Amino acid sequence: MSSSDFRPIEWSGDARSGTLRLLDQRLLPQAEVWLNYTGVEEVADAIRSMVVRGAPAIGITAAYGMVLAAINGEKRGLKPTALKQHLASAHSVLAATRPTAANLFWALQRCSNCIEDSPSAEMLLVLARSIHEDEVAANRRIGQFGAVRVQPGAGVLTHCNAGALATGGVGTAFAVLSEAHAQGKNIHVYVDETRPRLQGARLTAWELSRLKIPYTIICDGAAASLMAKRKIQLCVTGADRIARNGDTANKIGTYSVAVSAQHHQIPFYVAAPRSTFDVSIRDGADIPIEERAQSELINWGEEQVCPQGAAVYNPAFDVTPAPLIRGIFTEMGEISPVTEERICATLGK
Amino acid sequence: MSSSDFRPIEWSGDARSGTLRLLDQRLLPQAEVWLNYTGVEEVADAIRSMVVRGAPAIGITAAYGMVLAAINGEKRGLKPTALKQHLASAHSVLAATRPTAANLFWALQRCSNCIEDSPSAEMLLVLARSIHEDEVAANRRIGQFGAVRVQPGAGVLTHCNAGALATGGVGTAFAVLSEAHAQGKNIHVYVDETRPRLQGARLTAWELSRLKIPYTIICDGAAASLMAKRKIQLCVTGADRIARNGDTANKIGTYSVAVSAQHHQIPFYVAAPRSTFDVSIRDGADIPIEERAQSELINWGEEQVCPQGAAVYNPAFDVTPAPLIRGIFTEMGEISPVTEERICATLGK
Numbered sequence: 001m002s003s004s005d006f007r008p009i010e011w012s013g014d015a016r017s018g019t020l021r022l023l024d025q026r027l028l029p030q031a032e033v034w035l036n037y038t039g040v041e042e043v044a045d046a047i048r049s050m051v052v053r054g055a056p057a058i059g060i061t062a063a064y065g066m067v068l069a070a071i072n073g074e075k076r077g078l079k080p081t082a083l084k085q086h087l088a089s090a091h092s093v094l095a096a097t098r099p100t101a102a103n104l105f106w107a108l109q110r111c112s113n114c115i116e117d118s119p120s121a122e123m124l125l126v127l128a129r130s131i132h133e134d135e136v137a138a139n140r141r142i143g144q145f146g147a148v149r150v151q152p153g154a155g156v157l158t159h160c161n162a163g164a165l166a167t168g169g170v171g172t173a174f175a176v177l178s179e180a181h182a183q184g185k186n187i188h189v190y191v192d193e194t195r196p197r198l199q200g201a202r203l204t205a206w207e208l209s210r211l212k213i214p215y216t217i218i219c220d221g222a223a224a225s226l227m228a229k230r231k232i233q234l235c236v237t238g239a240d241r242i243a244r245n246g247d248t249a250n251k252i253g254t255y256s257v258a259v260s261a262q263h264h265q266i267p268f269y270v271a272a273p274r275s276t277f278d279v280s281i282r283d284g285a286d287i288p289i290e291e292r293a294q295s296e297l298i299n300w301g302e303e304q305v306c307p308q309g310a311a312v313y314n315p316a317f318d319v320t321p322a323p324l325i326r327g328i329f330t331e332m333g334e335i336s337p338v339t340e341e342r343i344c345a346t347l348g349k
Numbered sequence: 350m351s352s353s354d355f356r357p358i359e360w361s362g363d364a365r366s367g368t369l370r371l372l373d374q375r376l377l378p379q380a381e382v383w384l385n386y387t388g389v390e391e392v393a394d395a396i397r398s399m400v401v402r403g404a405p406a407i408g409i410t411a412a413y414g415m416v417l418a419a420i421n422g423e424k425r426g427l428k429p430t431a432l433k434q435h436l437a438s439a440h441s442v443l444a445a446t447r448p449t450a451a452n453l454f455w456a457l458q459r460c461s462n463c464i465e466d467s468p469s470a471e472m473l474l475v476l477a478r479s480i481h482e483d484e485v486a487a488n489r490r491i492g493q494f495g496a497v498r499v500q501p502g503a504g505v506l507t508h509c510n511a512g513a514l515a516t517g518g519v520g521t522a523f524a525v526l527s528e529a530h531a532q533g534k535n536i537h538v539y540v541d542e543t544r545p546r547l548q549g550a551r552l553t554a555w556e557l558s559r560l561k562i563p564y565t566i567i568c569d570g571a572a573a574s575l576m577a578k579r580k581i582q583l584c585v586t587g588a589d590r591i592a593r594n595g596d597t598a599n600k601i602g603t604y605s606v607a608v609s610a611q612h613h614q615i616p617f618y619v620a621a622p623r624s625t626f627d628v629s630i631r632d633g634a635d636i637p638i639e640e641r642a643q644s645e646l647i648n649w650g651e652e653q654v655c656p657q658g659a660a661v662y663n664p665a666f667d668v669t670p671a672p673l674i675r676g677i678f679t680e681m682g683e684i685s686p687v688t689e690e691r692i693c694a695t696l697g698k
Binding site (some may be wrong): 029030159192193194195196198201202205206209214215216217218219220221222223224225226228251252253254255256259260262263297300301302303304305306307308309310311312313314315318319 | 378379508541542543544545547550551554555558563564565566567568569570571572573574575577600601602603604605608609611612646649650651652653654655656657658659660661662663664667668
């Protein structure tokens with residue numbers, strides 16, 4: 001699995017002068033371009049514009065963003081109280097980038113807790129690195145727990161991208177695919193292209209190509225008909241936020257996959273680290289769903305495909321209710337059935 | 350409804366020298382360009398490349414294509430036997446363009462029957478015009494029967510384009526929308542953009558804009574979540590071929606809409622003229638499904654979005670089993686429940 005072990009998020013330097021490097025995911029698979037960040041506003045822009053995306057990756061990026069803010073505050077000679085205010089402001093800037101991914105708020109909260117007594121870039125860098133490494137380790141275990149459920153020769157459908165690009169490690173849903181493949185299970189992956197941003201066609205396909213895992217890209221609307229043809233034996237996706245009862249927000253179209261899977265009696269799984277759970281939220285109805293720019297649907301390359309003045313609704317996520325989810329693969333094991341009781345027990349809440 | 354009463358297919362001239370004019374639907378909504386056809390090979394190309402698309406419109410176009418073939422044969426002074434051979438060859442060329450739409454084969458069969466005794470361009474033109482006019486009249490009645498099922502204030506989801514552009518008349522599924530709107534039912538239409546060719550975003554939205562019917566474009570993956578939010582009270586689509594038992598082939602993604610509708614207990618309807626029924630086919634498993642070029646998914650405008658060498662599966666249609674269809678709106682009335690018995694009784698077979 002070594003060729004999957006690349007990192008789309010890199011920290012170079014130390015706690016006095018560091019740079020966050022991000023692989024610009026908007027340009028994949030055509031070009032691999034790395035961008036360098038030394039300021040928190042620019043990091044916020046990178047999250048907002050989807051240079052980096054995927055819930056765990058957003059959390060990791062935000063933590064490094066806090067390190068950059070601390071470095072810049074210390075360079076300006078800010079005293080502890082002023083530095084804390086400066087970091088609180090950085091926290092706000094980063095928290096305002098994208099509303100749905102739990103990992104963003106989870107990582108920022110850990111950063112704020114870390115500097116509650118004495119703010120320092122050094123401590124924040126230790127924390128950011130540990131968040132990053134923890135996610136990498138969590139990914140591997142998620143893959144191992146998930147691969148158990150993949151039958152030899154299975155067709156596996158995934159939606160959007162929950163791979164290395166989305167997580168910093170080997171991925172969540174993608175780790176299940178790569179682990180099952182590495183175990184010689186001879187799987188075939190069906191990749192929803194995932195409108196409107198095409199993360200499936202662009203990113204998941206690119207990651208599958210790197211690992212030489214056999215796959216086929218389909219348009220999102222074709223998934224149900226492939227299920228009817230018995231080409232798909234299991235569905236697995238990542239998650240952006242999981243409520244206490246197991247309702248799961250993920251890329252728009254995920255709910256449609258889950259409904260179709262239930263109709264065809266195909267198990268639908270979610271793969272996510274503990275940082276994606278938000279037990280403060282009772283159920284999916286309370287998960288904030290980001291609406292993105294209408295232009296993501298209106299334009300096709302350089303061309304405007306919708307009529308002038310067309311109304312467009314472009315939610316980035318939908319919510320799959322817990323009863324449609326057979327199990328959630330986490331680094332602590334599989335949560336199944338997906339109930340509040342099992343989730344809280346697994347998370348130790 | 351006069352502003353919807355445009356025709357994307359026009360015949361100009363007579364049976365000695367005529368031209369088929371087609372609105373190039375590939376360029377909508379950006380540009381309204383008409384193309385002129387005087388040869389059957391060019392007409393076949395127009396169908397294949399989707400200058401004209403939509404099952405009823407393909408049937409009408411093919412009938413006019415046969416007229417052009419007859420005109421050219423007569424111009425070359427072909428005797429009846431040679432002219433029949435010439436027309437049989439034209440029939441084959443047109444039949445080989447697209448495999449799924451029943452209307453294509455239905456129209457061609459009517460043309461062949463018409464000239465069985467004595468082939469003539471004049472008779473074929475009378476037939477083609479009558480096929481065209483019959484479809485226009487059928488569309489109106491389909492709209493009237495369908496509008497009965499639309500509750501005031503309803504959100505109505507449609508997929509792909511089954512409007513004037515697809516039919517030559519006021520449309521099939523679209524006629525239901527336009528008639529309900531004309532009756533003051535205050536509907537709101539949700540339009541699946543319909544990957545990969547975006548006929549929803551490009552064509553249905555354009556037709557809705559012309560009639561000032563309120564609508565919102567969504568990506569295909571968002572339909573299920575809108576159903577969960579109770580924004581949609583009814584779904585209606587067109588059809589490309591309906592088997593004797595009511596199984597219905599339509600644009601890829603239609604089946605996914607029907608499955609989601611059932612999950613949310615929302616009625617899913619099909620609207621189609623009798624020319625779309627193929628009672629020679631027992632059920633949906635026997636409907637030939639066209640696979641189109643991988644490039645429809647691989648490229649995005651000028652850009653290649655999938656990785657080099659990516660495998661793509663691009664079926665143009667899927668099959669919705671009859672039990673998921675609440676009713677079929679035809680020019681003879683609504684067929685409901687959708688059973689072989691009711692279909693054969695309605696069609697008089």
